[in-house]
Amino acid sequence: MDAWGDPHRSAPLASRILVLNSGSSSVKYQLLDMRDSTRLAVGLVERIGEETSRLKHTPLTGGESREQIAPIADHDAALKAVAEELAQDGLGLDSPELAAIGHRVVHGGMHFTDPIVIDDAVLAEIKRLIPVAPLHNPANLTGIRTAMALRPDLPQVAVFDTAFHTTMPESAARYAIDVKTADEHRIRRYGFHGTSHAYVSRETAKLLGKAPEDVNVIVLHLGNGASASAVQGGRCVDTSMGLTPLEGLVMGTRSGDMDPAVIFHLMRVGGMSTDEIDTLLNKKSGLIGLCGDNDMREIRRRIDEGDEQARLAFDIYIHRLKKYIGAYYAVLGRVDAIAFTAGVGENAAPVREAAIAGLEGLGLAVDSDLNAVRGDESRLISPRSARVAVAVVPTDEELEIATQTYALVGKSDD
Ligand SMILES: Nc1ncnc2c1ncn2[C@@H]1O[C@H](COP(=O)(O)OP(=O)(O)O)[C@@H](O)[C@H]1O
Numbered sequence: 001m002d003a004w005g006d007p008h009r010s011a012p013l014a015s016r017i018l019v020l021n022s023g024s025s026s027v028k029y030q031l032l033d034m035r036d037s038t039r040l041a042v043g044l045v046e047r048i049g050e051e052t053s054r055l056k057h058t059p060l061t062g063g064e065s066r067e068q069i070a071p072i073a074d075h076d077a078a079l080k081a082v083a084e085e086l087a088q089d090g091l092g093l094d095s096p097e098l099a100a101i102g103h104r105v106v107h108g109g110m111h112f113t114d115p116i117v118i119d120d121a122v123l124a125e126i127k128r129l130i131p132v133a134p135l136h137n138p139a140n141l142t143g144i145r146t147a148m149a150l151r152p153d154l155p156q157v158a159v160f161d162t163a164f165h166t167t168m169p170e171s172a173a174r175y176a177i178d179v180k181t182a183d184e185h186r187i188r189r190y191g192f193h194g195t196s197h198a199y200v201s202r203e204t205a206k207l208l209g210k211a212p213e214d215v216n217v218i219v220l221h222l223g224n225g226a227s228a229s230a231v232q233g234g235r236c237v238d239t240s241m242g243l244t245p246l247e248g249l250v251m252g253t254r255s256g257d258m259d260p261a262v263i264f265h266l267m268r269v270g271g272m273s274t275d276e277i278d279t280l281l282n283k284k285s286g287l288i289g290l291c292g293d294n295d296m297r298e299i300r301r302r303i304d305e306g307d308e309q310a311r312l313a314f315d316i317y318i319h320r321l322k323k324y325i326g327a328y329y330a331v332l333g334r335v336d337a338i339a340f341t342a343g344v345g346e347n348a349a350p351v352r353e354a355a356i357a358g359l360e361g362l363g364l365a366v367d368s369d370l371n372a373v374r375g376d377e378s379r380l381i382s383p384r385s386a387r388v389a390v391a392v393v394p395t396d397e398e399l400e401i402a403t404q405t406y407a408l409v410g411k412s413d414d
């Protein structure tokens, strides 16, 4: 029988990719069939380590979403629960159709500029980088180890948040500190959310009907963690996160930029330890530190009720965002589009409106009717006459990770 007559030969058997995006207290996952990039199942485990952990699993091959609220102690337990949910839909990890598992890994240092099949050396490097991604790399490692234990025969691929930013010029990547000290401790700006910045900048070019090489885009990834990037002709030339995901914008729980002397002051005058300050700046600052809430929906609700503390937190958040828009406008020289993405960027119209307000001199404006439209599609929110496009471009880190993973596994099969 020739290849055309044999149903098993007409398509490669293993074409599914499971993507795991392990955050500090959550795991987002998707199972995709890469022959046509269709999603077979998507889900989320959140509040890991709390009494009210929540797992929401949605099979897309038929059947209803399932939700359970029950304690899930750690990322190992979370992934095992995910594997059980997938198995219930006949999409278990034991399936021969699974080609690989793709993992989001937040910090890849200087070493990893491309996705890579994970071996002991890669695991050791991800572990070595824990001090510079303390909220993320440990969760990524647990996810990888559990997935390896469940399917030791499968390629496990790491896709790094830092990879897209490795094109930054030294003038943007270096801090102005003693070169010897910086080099000895590999202190430089790495940048994060790179998978999202890469995907969104390409999608923005598509929305404009242009090739990525021909457009300059400022991407504003505003989730719980938040970062901005300046993308020139498809290459990242600057980004707001640095050695760790703490630098830059005001975030849900992180301070972003501040005078580093605040730390010495808190040590010398405040009597705080290094660990206490680390926790303060990473987990008790940003929006939650300013007003007690890190969810933009709750902050907007409080503002509508006249809450001054929530208003000030919002204003500080917007002020920082505007400064980065201006900075990256200057870095790029010419800007074709500004793209808002991630949970806040895609959903919070008041954030988009406030961030762009007053920037008419830069050719920037938002049309309030277009801005009010909700939806899952990429869309323009600037008036037709505007010199620079302002867009909402939903990110899809999982699809991007799956695409990169499948490309790599396919390549290594040749
Ligand atoms: N409808 C909405 N309006 C305003 N903000 C929202 C909305 N939906 C989600 N968000 C914000 O998005 C954040 C989560 O964004 P997400 O990109 O999923 O973050 P992460 O990947 O860091 O978990 C929430 O903390 C919340 O502030």
Ligand SMILES: CC(=O)OP(=O)(O)O
Residues within 6 Å of the ligand: 023, 024, 106, 136, 161, 192, 193, 223, 224, 225, 226, 245
């Ligand atoms: C790097 C980072 O901040 O990621 P997240 O937004 O998922 O916390």
Ligand SMILES: [Mg+2]
Residues within 6 Å of the ligand: 223, 224, 225, 342
């Ligand atoms: Mg995210």
